[in-house]
Amino acid sequence: MKPSLFGITNSNRDFTQKETWGKNQFNSSFPASLVCYMASRNLKLKYLKLNGSSEVLHDYLDPNELLGLKYDDPNLFFSFESDYSPFQKLVVNNLPRIDLVTINSKNGNCLKGIEIKLTALPDNSTCRLTDDKFGCEIVVRPDTIVYMALSIILSLEEDRKFFKNILKPLNKISDWTHGANIVPYLPLMGQLIDKILSDRLEKQTPLILQPIWKTNGKSQMLSDNAFDVFIWSDFAFAQLFLKVVKGELRKDNDKITRQTRSVVWLAKMLLDHSSDGKVNHKKVIDELSYNTKNDKAFAVSGRVSYPFMKCKELTMPRIKKQEVKNIILGGGQNLLSPERRLDSVILGTPGLFD
Numbered sequence: 001m002k003p004s005l006f007g008i009t010n011s012n013r014d015f016t017q018k019e020t021w022g023k024n025q026f027n028s029s030f031p032a033s034l035v036c037y038m039a040s041r042n043l044k045l046k047y048l049k050l051n052g053s054s055e056v057l058h059d060y061l062d063p064n065e066l067l068g069l070k071y072d073d074p075n076l077f078f079s080f081e082s083d084y085s086p087f088q089k090l091v092v093n094n095l096p097r098i099d100l101v102t103i104n105s106k107n108g109n110c111l112k113g114i115e116i117k118l119t120a121l122p123d124n125s126t127c128r129l130t131d132d133k134f135g136c137e138i139v140v141r142p143d144t145i146v147y148m149a150l151s152i153i154l155s156l157e158e159d160r161k162f163f164k165n166i167l168k169p170l171n172k173i174s175d176w177t178h179g180a181n182i183v184p185y186l187p188l189m190g191q192l193i194d195k196i197l198s199d200r201l202e203k204q205t206p207l208i209l210q211p212i213w214k215t216n217g218k219s220q221m222l223s224d225n226a227f228d229v230f231i232w233s234d235f236a237f238a239q240l241f242l243k244v245v246k247g248e249l250r251k252d253n254d255k256i257t258r259q260t261r262s263v264v265w266l267a268k269m270l271l272d273h274s275s276d277g278k279v280n281h282k283k284v285i286d287e288l289s290y291n292t293k294n295d296k297a298f299a300v301s302g303r304v305s306y307p308f309m310k311c312k313e314l315t316m317p318r319i320k321k322q323e324v325k326n327i328i329l330g331g332g333q334n335l336l337s338p339e340r341r342l343d344s345v346i347l348g349t350p351g352l353f354d
Contacts, residue, residue, distance in 0.1 A: 003021075003332035004329045005030065005327060005329065006033045006328075007032075007039070007040070007071050007072065008036065009074070011078040011079070012080060013078075013080055015029075021336050021337065026342070027116070028081070030211075030342070031116050031229070032080075032100055032209075033327050034227060035066060036063070036067075036072075038319070039063035039067075039070075040072070043063075044062055045066060046061075047059040047206065048237075048308065049204060049236050050204060052201060054194050054198050054239060061206060066114070066209070066231060067111070068112045076102060076104070077104070078103075080100055081098075082097055082101040083095045083101070086113070086154065090153055090154065090273065090278065091278060091281055092281075096146055096147075096281070097143070098114065099116040101113050112206075114207070114208075114209050115143075115207060115209065116208075116209045117209070118210075119212055119213075120137070120212075121134050121136050121212045121214040121302075121317075122134035122214075123137035123302035124302075125302045127218040131316075133306065134314070134315070135303055136309070137300065138240070140241075140262070141297055142294055145266060145285075146279075146281045146285070147207065148266065149269035149281075151205060152196070152197075152234055155204070155205060156196070159200070160273075160277075162196075163196050163274050166192050167196075167270060167271045169192070170271050179256045183255075186245070189264065196270070197235045197238060204234055206232075206234075207234040207237060212228050212229075212230065220348050222324075222345055223317075223321065225317045225318070225320060226317055228317035239308075244300060244304060257298075258296070261297075262297045262298050269281060322351075325352060328346075333346060333352075
């Protein structure tokens with residue numbers, strides 16, 4: 001058998017080539033394979049959704065529904081780091097690439113656009129706690145905010161007047177580039193986004209694929225219960241930073257932080273589309289930086305993400321470490337370059353491929 005990953009038969013990546021197992025490629029291809037493997041075992045993915053009280057609740061999602069076709073359908077094609085073309089009509093200029101686009105190769109139609117956040121459990125903020133309090137750090141790049149905005153816009157496109165009316169108060173902002181103009185409106189932005197999401201809960205869709213891999217505390221050894229997958233809807237993931245922002249606003253902080261800036265980005269993109277029918281995402285990200293680098297949108301620690309993700313699957317992931325040999329196939333582990341933490345932990349955990 002040639003080096004490969006379970007379930008990814010048709011792809012724009014050649015897993016017989018060493019470079020496909022290095023850098024950031026493994027961090028998106030392994031999660032896609034893990035989803036296929038869980039589908040083969042009839043295990044549903046943990047699905048985090050928003051409810052009418054703006055709270056994140058837990059459900060389950062069929063892996064095949066996330067992929068758009070059954071995991072072993074011969075027409076299922078995995079296109080990594082690609083444009084999700086259904087969003088193209090919503091933007092000015094080119095789309096940023098999304099981590100994974102699934103395609104029906106029979107007709108060429110895009111099925112799903114998925115952002116991937118491969119996260120370690122526990123992180124530095126929770127590694128000294130007991131297993132049932134472990135959490136994951138989640139780092140979010142600006143492109144994720146763009147895709148979240150476009151996902152929300154696409155789901156509400158036929159109801160454009162609805163969020164145009166809700167966001168109307170934000171038209172009073174004369175200059176979005178100056179933080180002093182924005183800070184007084186931050187609480188209102190959070191409230192308006194909350195209203196849009198809570199009033200249209202039936203429109204939320206899966207967007208963020210967050211696999212977890214668990215180690216024994218802070219060690220470099222995989223836990224016996226090593227892997228599981230969480231899915232965030234676009235609406236639920238917005239709450240991850242909206243709730244953080246609400247806490248910051250209570251502190252009477254007049255500085256725009258990364259989290260509050262993400263709220264501004266989201267609000268501005270929704271507002272622009274409601275009035276112009278298009279989003280100039282690059283202009284929003286570049287011009288509304290507020291003296292903070294744009295290398296990432298924001299990050300939350302495991303202590304922050306834990307209340308959202310707390311469940312039995314977080315404490316005891318369902319995929320055993322011994323099962324990694326059913327996911328990484330054909331000696332693929334020999335092509336890994338331990339440049340990233342998961343690579344080195346897989347290579348450093350004895351007996352996984354015996």
